[in-house]
Amino acid sequence: MYTLKRLKNGFKYIEIKNDVMQAKIALQGAHIFEFNKLLWLSEISKFQEGVAIRGGIPLCWPRFGSLDVKLPQHGFARTQMFELVKVEEINNRLTTVHMLLKDNKETREIWDYTFELHLVFNLGESLSISLRTDNTGTKDFMITQALHSYFSISDIKNISIEGLQNRYYHDALSEKKVLQKGTIKICQEVDRVYEGVDKDIVLQDGQRKVHLRTKNSASAIVWNPWIEKTKKMSAMKRDAYKKFVCIESANAFDDFKTIQAGDSYILKLEIQESENG
Ligand code: TA6
Numbered sequence: 037m038y039t040l041k042r043l044k045n046g047f048k049y050i051e052i053k054n055d056v057m058q059a060k061i062a063l064q065g066a067h068i069f070e071f072n073k074l075l076w077l078s079e080i081s082k083f084q085e086g087v088a089i090r091g092g093i094p095l096c097w098p099r100f101g102s103l104d105v106k107l108p109q110h111g112f113a114r115t116q117m118f119e120l121v122k123v124e125e126i127n128n129r130l131t132t133v134h135m136l137l138k139d140n141k142e143t144r145e146i147w148d149y150t151f152e153l154h155l156v157f158n159l160g161e162s163l164s165i166s167l168r169t170d171n172t173g174t175k176d177f178m179i180t181q182a183l184h185s186y187f188s189i190s191d192i193k194n195i196s197i198e199g200l201q202n203r204y205y206h207d208a209l210s211e212k213k214v215l216q217k218g219t220i221k222i223c224q225e226v227d228r229v230y231e232g233v234d235k236d237i238v239l240q241d242g243q244r245k246v247h248l249r250t251k252n253s254a255s256a257i258v259w260n261p262w263i264e265k266t267k268k269m270s271a272m273k274r275d276a277y278k279k280f281v282c283i284e285s286a287n288a289f290d291d292f293k294t295i296q297a298g299d300s301y302i303l304k305l306e307i308q309e310s311e312n313g
Contacts, residue, residue, distance in 0.1 A: 065114035076280035090271035130160035182286035199237035225262035251304035255291035257284035
């Protein structure tokens with residue numbers, strides 16, 4: 037069952053429920069901002085056209101980061117209005133949602149390519165996202181992208197992240213390339229782009245485990261702004277850093293993708309939450 041909702045300022049999202057989950061997805065940015073208790077959402081996030089929601093899973097496309105000065109940080113997709121193509125109740129434990137963004141006058145002004153961007157969510161025992169880029173034009177184009185997932189956690193001091201051991205990362209703070217030794221624990225600002233990612237990533241939070249499995253992604257970002265950076269971030273309370281960690285499934289930096297005219301590229305992510313038992 038799903039309902040199209042509209043806030044007083046006209047901001048539109050859909051609320052989807054079935055026997056195993058409740059989710060909310062904004063049409064702007066095809067931005068899922070609730071999936072059971074999996075995702076963190078800032079209590080002071082704006083829900084306003086043209087402003088990215090702070091939390092959930094923002095879509096970074098056609099760029100991750102701010103390396104292309106002609107494009108906004110993390111690209112324009114997260115502030116573009118997507119079309120709701122279809123909601124399908126496969127059964128009482130699985131609902132799929134298909135949203136679509138096509139190039140338009142505004143996007144062509146800053147990124148002169150024609151494309152279709154298809155987001156398909158599988159909402160059930162787990163959360164799966166398929167991000168398909170179709171190059172519908174006559175010119176090849178390059179993208180970097182990320183599903184910039186904010187995960188809700190009990191407290192930043194309680195968590196550890198497995199699966200990135202022995203992988204190099206670009207440290208955005210020191211601008212150095214560093215080898216990840218062992219499990220990741222966070223006790224300071226962390227902003228790292230991991231490369232050569234070829235294993236599932238597991239976020240451990242006490243007895244709770246969040247398992248990330250990707251397809252066609254060889255890079256991942258781990259980010260927590262910690263105390264000082266949080267003060268500079270929009271739509272974040274001062275203690276927000278304690279309650280979320282971003283583990284972002286990406287094609288970022290050297291993991292960029294060149295999509296030939298008429299071709300497509302699909303990044304897939306499946307997130308499974310479980311309690312150790
Ligand atoms: O993915 C990490 C990062 O690039 C950080 O450097 C920080 O800027 C974060 O994304 C949030 O960016 P945003 O544009 O959503 O405020």
